[in-house]
Amino acid sequence: GPDAGDLPGHCLYCRGNASSAGIVRLHQIQRKVCPTPRFGKGAAMKACVRIALLAWPAAVLCAGPQPEKTANFSFFKEIVIPSGAAAKIAAVELDEDVLAAAGEDYADVRVFDEGGTEVPSLIRRRTLARTVARETPVAMATLAFERLADNRIEVIVGPNSDGRRIRAVIFHTGQKDFEKQVIVHGSPDRRDWTQLADAQPIYDYSRFIDLRNVRVEFPDSSFAFYKIEISKITESRQSPLVQIVRQIRGDADASRIESASFLSEDFRIERMEFLELREFVEGNEPVIRAYGTRNLAVTNDIGARTTIVAFESRRAPLTQLTVLTPSVNFSRMVDVEALDDGTEAGKPAWRKVASSSLTRIDMGNVKKDSTAISLGGPRRFSHYRLTIHNLDNPPLAVASVAATGEVHEAIFLFEPGRRYRLFYGGENQRPPRYDIGAVLQNAGEADTFECSCGREELNPARKLSRAARFSGKGMLVAAVILMVAALVWLIAATLKRVEAD
Incomplete structure (x- = not known):
């Protein structure tokens, strides 16, 4: 007989009455003859699983194409780029339409070109390099002090050797509840004096209301010396202690005398600060x-x-x-x-x-x-x-x-001849990350030019995307139903064939 190794994988089927001529010996069967599979319930189930795995990607593909990136936004505006723009970086202001629909971190504000390609952009506040006038102190020393008649004092300060244009003086004091009058003079040599401010009030009414002023302004001047006169330098205040004297005759008060005392309080000035108005060029001043x-x-x-x-x-x-x-x-x-x-x-x-x-x-x-x-x-x-x-x-x-x-703006690199749109108003958008973000962040005013936006329009791609997702679900359901029907037919046919065998 044949070797045991020749028997596995070889089967011989006989139908009807077999004669001696129809006898085939086992050693005559070639090794490469393909075996006929036996279809049982397990084999049929495996076939169904294979068909399902093959049919699932097809069903997903039947759901339609994935929505474009622009379909994630509700609105858009055409970006109008002025003709002859020389700079390579465009800046478009986020107007109130965009601000009303955009998220807190502007993650749902993007720039796309006419082909639907996202253009790297950066949202930032708009700044200008502008000249700003700011008050700065001018250092001067106290040169003379004199107490005058009529409860006044006189202080001379200087010198203003650099010829700074002084415009105000601030009296630093820790006292409360006062009211004084201040007169300011200026002189180039301490002999001829020019009056700059006449009877200007400084006061503190904190006993009654939150109101205080310790600043005196006068026309800009560059005198070398300044003379300050302050009136009512000493004031009398009623003491909170009251002396009561009672005279009693019998069981009744014969007289009652109340006397109040007054305290003299001098106005103490810790220091006087003279101010000039200087101009500075600042590049980060927000618009x-x-x-x-x-x-x-x-x-x-x-x-x-x-x-x-x-x-x-x-x-x-x-x-x-x-x-x-x-x-x-x-x-x-x-x-x-x-x-x-x-x-x-x-x-x-x-x-x-x-x-x-x-x-x-x-x-x-x-x-x-x-x-x-x-x-x-x-x-x-x-x-x-x-x-x-x-x-x-x-x-x-x-x-x-x-x-x-x-003013917040979106800046982006643009190419002449191309059209751009500003999309905004999406949901669950993550902040974008671009490799040229650092380049855009350092762009100055001279490196950019301002663009304008057209009117707000609803994004038609967002509507089409929703419709596509809806129709895709219907197509997916139909594909699943057809797949199940095909599987049922295949299983039934397979079982019928097994029973016939």
């Missing part, structure tokens, strides 16, 4: 512009003794709010709170962003107007609320609130 506010609502809460001023913004990067009111002679504390649109309905989470004071004084020589509130940096919220603490004073008549803030 500030006015932004609109809407839906102003003013409510007076009599019980809480407050005035609530609420308004809305389009999420512009605000840095300062100014309360516009016709009221005069007031000084009130104010708190600023902010709220974004994403807050859960019915549970407002107001966030305190600033506190300040609103002051307007117009009484004779005392004038002060400070109704601006600094927000301490750019703030992007959609709702703002100002709480003015009136205490027992009548409410202020608030007419409106003016808002100013930084």
Whole structure:
């Protein structure tokens, strides 16, 4: 007989009545004859799994192509590049339409060209190299002091050897509750004096109100010496101690005498600081512009003794709010709170962003107007609320609130002859990372040119993308149904064949 190794993998099937002529001996069967597989339930299941694995990629492909990158954004604007632009870096301002739809970190603001290719860009605040005037101190020594008649003193300081143009003097003192008059003279040689300021007030009314002024201004001058005269240098103050003398006759007071004493208090000046106005060139000065506010609502809460001023913004990067009111002679504390649109309905989470004071004084020589509130940096919220603490004073008549803030821009490298679009308003976008980000970050004003934006348009690719995803799901379901039907037919045919064998 044949070797045992010749038998595995060889099968002989006979149908009907076999004669001697139809007999085939095992050693006559060639080794390369392909065996006929036996279809059992396990083999049929393996075949089904193979078909399913092959059909799944086809079903996924039937779902349609993946959406383009621009389909992740809700809006776009055409970027208008001026003709003859010489610089290679374009800068486009993010206007209020873009700010209203963009996220907090601007991760959903991108630049694309006409072919749908993303162009590396950078969002930054716009700055200008501008000349800024700033007051700086001028060092001068005290040369003479004299106490004059009529409760006055005279101080001579100098020399102003560099000829600096001095415009103001500040009196540094730790005293409270005072009011003085100051006269300023200037001289080139301490013999001929020119009057620069006459009876200018310095005061501190902190006993009654948060109001203080220790600065005297005068026309710019470059005198070598300055003479300062201060009136009412010594003031009498009533002592808080009161002496009471009672005379008693029998069980009743015959007389009662109350006497108060007065204390003399001299005005002590720790130092005088003279200021000049100098010009500096700064390259990182942010550009500030006015932004609109809407839906102003003013409510007076009599019980809480407050005035609530609420308004809305389009999420512009605000840095300062100014309360516009016709009221005069007031000084009130104010708190600023902010709220974004994403807050859960019915549970407002107001966030305190600033506190300040609103002051307007117009009484004779005392004038002060400070109704601006600094927000301490750019703030992007959609709702703002100002709480003015009136205490027992009548409410202020608030007419409106003016808002100013930084200008933010997108800068990118451009090629002449190509068209660009600014896309924005996406969801769940991660901040982009470009290898030329450092190059764009260091671009100065001279290296860029300003572009403008067209009107806001809905992104049609976003609508098509949603429709494509919807139709893709339908096609996927149909493909799965067809695949299952094919598998059922294949399994049934296989089982039928096995039973027949």
